[in-house]
Amino acid sequence: MRKEDKGTIIAQIAETVKEYSCFYLAETATLNAEKxxxxxxxxxxxxxxMMVVKNALLHKALEGLDTDYSPLYGSLKGSTTMFFANVGxxxxxxxxxxxxxHAGLPSGEDSQADRPGSAQx
Numbered sequence: 001m002r003k004e005d006k007g008t009i010i011a012q013i014a015e016t017v018k019e020y021s022c023f024y025l026a027e028t029a030t031l032n033a034e035k036x037x038x039x040x041x042x043x044x045x046x047x048x049x050m051m052v053v054k055n056a057l058l059h060k061a062l063e064g065l066d067t068d069y070s071p072l073y074g075s076l077k078g079s080t081t082m083f084f085a086n087v088g089x090x091x092x093x094x095x096x097x098x099x100x101x102h103a104g105l106p107s108g109e110d111s112q113a114d115r116p117g118s119a120q121x
Contacts, residue, residue: 006057013053013061013082020049020084025072028052028081049084058082 017023028036043050055076062069 009053009057010061010064013051013058014064016049016051016082016084017061017065021086022088023085024083025075026081026083027078029079043083047085051082051084053080053082055080 028039031039040050055078058080059073059076062072
């Protein structure tokens with residue numbers, strides 16, 4: 001990937017983080033295409049934005065923001081799926097995200113960051 005492309009992606013991630021009041025981080029690499037599609041569909045229906053990002057780019061995007069997200073950096077390995085919402089518990093609500101309903105899908109509780117000012121694991 002070219003440096004210019006990385007810069008564009010970092011800026012896009014940073015803008016998305018600023019746009020929403022909270023976000024969740026989850027590992028979804030083990031999901032097959034059908035489960036991923038179902039998860040995306042459920043998120044869309046609930047007004048939740050889902051974005052898969054490379055952690056190095058996410059790390060750089062978070063470093064460039066005013067809020068201190070350093071507690072999250074240790075959990076960034078490989079690729080991460082980000083769920084953005086303006087309601088803190090919204091990513092946990094769609095049926096497709098509930099592990100008791102659909103085995104193998106993330107619960108949305110891997111890590112969460114709410115604003116203002118705090119990042120939680």
